[in-house]
Amino acid sequence: MDRRDDNRSKKVIFVSSCLLNTNNKVKGLARYPGMCKEVFDTLYENDLGIQQMDCPETLYIGIQRWWHTKNLYDNVGFRRHCREIAERQADYMEEYKREGYKVVGVLGCDGSPTCGVSITAWDENWGGSPVDLSFNDAIIEGEGVYIEELKKAIEARGLEVPAFYGLALDDESADMDQIINDFRAFVKSIS
Numbered sequence: 247m248d249r250r251d252d253n254r255s256k257k258v259i260f261v262s263s264c265l266l267n268t269n270n271k272v273k274g275l276a277r278y279p280g281m282c283k284e285v286f287d288t289l290y291e292n293d294l295g296i297q298q299m300d301c302p303e304t305l306y307i308g309i310q311r312w313w314h315t316k317n318l319y320d321n322v323g324f325r326r327h328c329r330e331i332a333e334r335q336a337d338y339m340e341e342y343k344r345e346g347y348k349v350v351g352v353l354g355c356d357g358s359p360t361c362g363v364s365i366t367a368w369d370e371n372w373g374g375s376p377v378d379l380s381f382n383d384a385i386i387e388g389e390g391v392y393i394e395e396l397k398k399a400i401e402a403r404g405l406e407v408p409a410f411y412g413l414a415l416d417d418e419s420a421d422m423d424q425i426i427n428d429f430r431a432f433v434k435s436i437s
Contacts, residue, residue: 257293257348257350258342258349259289259294259353260297260408261299261352263300265282265353266281266298267281270303275313283294284429288426290437304316306324306327315366317370348403351411352396352408357416358416360392362393363410365387366386366387367389368384413429
């Protein structure tokens with residue numbers, strides 16, 4: 247047997263940190279204790295390697311941060327921080343491509359001001375001293391700051407932009423079973 251030939255699938259999905267480690271979430275938004283097992287199981291069942299992306303918010307502000315909306319993160323310093331993380335992920339993607347692997351997708355956390363794929367949070371009332379505001383009232387269509395920077399980094403290198411998918415696990419009004427069923431359908435379509 248050729249030592250370069252083994253059982254790896256050569257299929258990789260990049261995953262937002264909080265989907266595999268809820269301890270990176272803003273306090274008050276965790277719907278599961280450690281990781282979303284259904285997400286991990288779905289990726290495992292489809293033979294996908296997992297590249298866990300760093301949490302831009304945790305690295306920038308820390309674990310004890312309060313809720314933010316995209317308009318609070320959308321500044322030069324935080325964008326630079328996200329761009330640096332995105333460049334490291336693009337390094338991985340480029341290396342995977344060089345070795346014949348396929349990056350099949352990027353999994354973000356919808357509703358996140360940084361990792362939202364199709365929905366993020368924006369509210370001009372957020373800012374200054376923390377006040378009692380409803381996070382769900384701030385949800386809008388759009389991408390988070392980090393996801394925007396990651397797409398730019400991938401495109402700048404001329405890499406194929408993989409499918410992006412957002413799991414709305416922070417939306418307490420959303421049915422968890424429906425979220426997971428939709429996710430499973432997405433994973434089957436890319437693997």
